[in-house]
Amino acid sequence: MAEGKKGMSKGCLIALIIVAIIAVIIIALSIVCYIYKDELIEAGLTKMTDTLSSEIIKDLPEGIAEQDVDALMDDFRQAIKEQKINKSEIQQLSTSFQEIMQDGVISQEEGKEIMDRIREAIDN
Numbered sequence: 001m002a003e004g005k006k007g008m009s010k011g012c013l014i015a016l017i018i019v020a021i022i023a024v025i026i027i028a029l030s031i032v033c034y035i036y037k038d039e040l041i042e043a044g045l046t047k048m049t050d051t052l053s054s055e056i057i058k059d060l061p062e063g064i065a066e067q068d069v070d071a072l073m074d075d076f077r078q079a080i081k082e083q084k085i086n087k088s089e090i091q092q093l094s095t096s097f098q099e100i101m102q103d104g105v106i107s108q109e110e111g112k113e114i115m116d117r118i119r120e121a122i123d124n
Helices: 010-035 037-058 066-081 087-101 108-123
Strands: none
Touching: 010 037, 037 066, 037 087, 037 108, 066 108, 087 108
């Protein structure tokens, strides 16, 4: 009598190992993202403010100089680092940034509006 095969087939075992490796990678990335979430948020906001600043400078609102935009963005980054702005306000500003940046061009009115929102968030 021939004895039946015991255990899993090779293909099934390889698939199980691949799934386990992917699960470990996802868990490790989740832990790293959780640990460094503040730094990741800060890096994202820094990149977004850099982009926003350069777009506002392309079409400056009346009465505002390039230095004013740069100073405001520096103050905004510093306020975030010092946690002077609460997280819900940061989230609202990020949403505003995304809405304004959707068409890829910031008009003078949009630039003035977002600068006023940032100034208001910093002052509160």
